[in-house]
Amino acid sequence: MSERFKVLGQAHLSVLPAVIYKVPETPVTQNSRKTQAIVKVMNICNQTGSSSIIKEINVVKNGESASDKNRIVYFYTFTANETKTFPCGFTLEEGDSIIASSLSGTISISLFGVEIY
Numbered sequence: 001m002s003e004r005f006k007v008l009g010q011a012h013l014s015v016l017p018a019v020i021y022k023v024p025e026t027p028v029t030q031n032s033r034k035t036q037a038i039v040k041v042m043n044i045c046n047q048t049g050s051s052s053i054i055k056e057i058n059v060v061k062n063g064e065s066a067s068d069k070n071r072i073v074y075f076y077t078f079t080a081n082e083t084k085t086f087p088c089g090f091t092l093e094e095g096d097s098i099i100a101s102s103l104s105g106t107i108s109i110s111l112f113g114v115e116i117y
Helices: none
Strands: 003-012 018-022 036-046 052-060 071-078 083-093 097-102 107-116
Touching: 003 018, 018 107, 052 107, 083 097, 097 107
Parallel strands: none
Antiparallel strands: 003 107, 018 097, 036 083, 036 107, 052 071, 052 097
């Protein structure tokens, strides 16, 4: 088993839901184990001088769609120029993803963690 600590995903959110991170497929050399990931920290930054709203953030299992059942953030308001760091601990399996959107297009998100092969 090998681990790789890394920036898992970064994006400037728009009004359309977008995949911020998706657990990659297992490398061919790792026959018996599927890739997993742990999102340890999520940083979110409002890059404007007025308040902005995250519409939603979803942790979506492989083969499913973003929906009420996998939503972890919904209509969260950030004040002007605010940055927040959220400790996480989300565990994801191969093909799982984190999907997010905002109402204004002025918010960026960064996910930090580890991929395990």
